[in-house]
Amino acid sequence: MLILTCPYCGVSGEETEFHGGGEAHLKRFGPGASEADFESYLFHRENPKGVHFERWRHVNGCGKWFIAARDTATLQVFGTYPAQTTEPPQEIRDKITAARPGWRWRDFA
């Protein structure tokens, strides 16, 4: 069972309290962008077997969006953090490095 902790209200709950929102840290491309960038933004997804960053919403709670760092092969959660950021905080990266040395996700490592 997947247990997440909301970084806003601090509540820990199993996954039915939350709702998955897909890949985190997507860079938006809109009108004027190249077709490749637009396609990539809309459709291409990281789909790693291992470390992953993804958005969640605390739907049956405070209602806020946050980001979780999680291993898709074990469901281990390395940590959660507020969504108002464009990259994972150093502290979370360190935690992942301790558990998964040499990890890499897009440009983050």
Added chain:
Amino acid sequence: MKRYSAFAIAREAARNHIGWGRAWAKRPPKKRYDVIIVGAGGHGLATAYYLGRNFGITNVAILEKGWLGGGNTGRNTTIIRSNYLQDPSAAIYEKARSLYETMSQDLNYNVMFSPRGLMMLAQTEHEVRGYERTAHANALQGVETEFISARRVKELCPIINIDGPRYPVLGALWQARGGTARHDAVAWGYARACSDMGMDILQQCEVTGVRQADGKVTGVDTTLGEIGCDKLGIVVAGHSGVLAGMAGFRLPIESVALQALVSEPIKPCMDVVVMANTVHGYMSQSDKGEMVIGGSADGYNNYTQRGSFHHLEHTVSALIETFPIMSRLKMLRQWGGIVDMTGDRSPILSATPLGNCFINCGWGTGGFKAIPGSGWGFAELMAKGQSPLCDAFGLNRFTEGRFVDESVAAGVAH
């Protein structure tokens, strides 16, 4: 290959069954093949089979990291239908369904295809209109389906409660030649036929890298060493993203867990397949008497082949309303598979940015039914570089916004 027949059974019965050979050969890998297929699920094996049968390409290896058919091919609920909305879908799924009709004879292997009839219940006005539309589309596509009344639903499947309080049954989309087949047998039958053509099936052989030079694939690294190839076909379902990562391109695919479960065996009580898409549940009865049940997929990326408990709870509680007689049935087993989901819920059968590398994936929650049609089309694509069955399912449809949208059409897809 020794043929299976009634005569063979009698012969072996008379001599203590000592004459049954291996169904497929076990050989060490060669240095190089004309074609390497990664993934010995139904789609990979069917591709290899039709490469040999339709195009005479038999210097082929099928590489499998686990055991043959141990992926989604051996984990699904075996529903076969071709009542899709869009023309390209109807073409490939109906090709597959029609190949299932003669598969046991073609492969000389009993795949227990059982066209027992399949209904998709309409439980809201919206679904009634949707399925009437699909029935009309199917009529134009030459796929035999019809929209039937609630009374006819009750006649065909007496254990259904058609006037449930929340979701009464208002009618159904009926495909009389839809049904089920034995999933393991499909993989085993193709494997035996491939082996008979001289192809190598290498189990416990995981691909760990894709070797390239000048924008082309030259071979793969595996747990059994490096193996060279002229063409590479990637057919690994839930692991497509992992393989694409090795090859260096990205896919519009996310992998999630989908679960199924079976009840204790009971006497025959249901001889059709019933899908209830509004409540996210579907059911059929296996030859052993178990009720085979499937539900909805997890809402997040997952490679654990387990799935979340609340989906089972949701599926079973919804089905009990439609099938009250099963409220006291015990559930025996539950399992999960990792399914490869595309945004439009249609598959990808495509060339890739690497000239001689092709990918067949994105079958998601509903690719068992498509195995022979997919193998037929994908073999043609790999052999000739182009195939009418695959044209609409290229990766370029995402660049061009030319989707084959079955997500709206089906709600749930199996």
